[in-house]
Amino acid sequence: MINSLNWLDLSILALYAMVLIFIAYYVSREKAGHQKNAEDYFLASKSLPWWAVGTSLIAANISAEQIVGMSGAGYAAGIAIASYEWMSAITLFIVGKYFLPIFMAKGIYTMPQFLENRYDRRVRIVMSIFWLTLYVLVNLTSILYLGALAIEAVTGVEMTYAMIGLAVFSFTYSIYGGMKAVAFTDVFQVTLLVLGGLLITYLGLEKIGGDQGIVHGFxxxxxxxxxxxxxxxxxxxxxxxxxxxxSVLIGGMWVMNMSYWGFNQYITQRTLAAKSLQEAQKGIALAAYLKVLMPIIVVLPGVAAASLIPGLSPSDRAYPEMMKLLPHGLLGIVFASLVAAICASLSSKVNSISTLFTMDIYKLIIKPSASEAHLVNVGRIAATISLIIALVVAKPLIGKSDQAFQFIQDFTAYFTPGIVLMFLFGFFWKKATATSALVAGISSILLSIAFKEFYPGLPFMDRVGLVFVICAVLAVIVTYAAGGKDQEKAIDLSGINFKTEPVYNAACVGVVVILVAFYSIWW
Structure with missing residues (x-):
């Protein structure tokens, strides 16, 4: 039963839903006589402009685990959690300059597909299964659970029904249109997200500052x-x-960020769908500046809640509680922005899950001769099933954590050192073999578990950096034990253009200057 939203708030929410569905179906329509094929559905016909790429990157990234989870971490730890956002901004420029040109030159659909092109089919299949498991059991579940937590706190709707509502709404606008529907609705979603986030930050600081305004509040x-x-x-x-x-500046966070922004299917898929490499790089620059802005939207409300509402448990309730401070009308806008962020990220993950399953499992193993139309239908079925699985397991997996954002980071840290090494060696070391790639991936998991068990006092971010170094040494040993020869599938970097436009370089310098200023002030 809804207890915090009035008719005005609900009207705003209904308007948001109608506009979103209209945009999704409008951009997804096909010309007369054209049937949607795999490239249309999974890569938006490779037609996305830079502004759609940039906003879609942020929409895929900023969801419940970011808004609710990072606000909760801000409540508990303060602005130190913003390092995830600010270090990501620099990582994005590295990805755009050194990784993306290789991916786009190879004309791939998925990250495992690249691994097969560089190593062999074993690596592709192993990583496809890993990413599908991670996206369904960690990413989808965390979005649904934390999103439902926020909805329950604001509206009183029981969490199970809130999760079902989020899943059905996301299904309604994204399953039919595929990547194009997801990317163009993301533009609308991110606009609403930024507006809503700034509103709650402004009003939170205004409440703290009283009659003297937000500057005094800060x-x-x-x-x-x-x-x-x-x-x-x-x-x-x-x-x-x-x-x-x-370590947040020079240690394991770099490994975490490179894995997330460089080799993560639901992130990289947006850049692969761009009109060109230059458009993708401009989109990455836009996303980097939005990442610089994000702590104001997702971390500062949690810090403000620590002052206004001390003693919250779990800390992930900070953002929903801050929303209750808003007057009706503004509450509707902010609530719609939260739903927008949840659904945008949910649809992004679902689309990438369907891409991975269809292109890396179904077409590769089950039915290589499948037609384009058949692959699109398989993608829609895979997306539907993934949502159902996530709905069933969300509470048991995510509900036990006080800070879900940290839980997600800690869990994914078991795998990221190996993933980053697979790609970095695959890009830049011609001697790297398929066996050494698998050794890096498997050792990453085993070593992380061992450190967690026998050295529990080691911070997980330091563990990531240490495991990365050990896995690199093991991969090198395995490579030279097998002869240490250049591999037949090694990438010829001489044919790839890594030169970036002046505007891209200037944008990168601008982000570095801003971050140096931030860390100088709040060291």
């Missing part, structure tokens, strides 16, 4: 919870295990 926040404004935590901080000091 300075009051600095005075009342100064411990929340340390970007680099020291070992005495209770959140040091999650954000271990200088």
């Amino acid at each position: 300075t009051t926040l600095l005075e009342t919870v100064p411990e929340k404004f340390d970007l680099i935590l020291d070992p005495s901080n209770p959140q040091y295990q999650n954000l271990p000091g200088i």
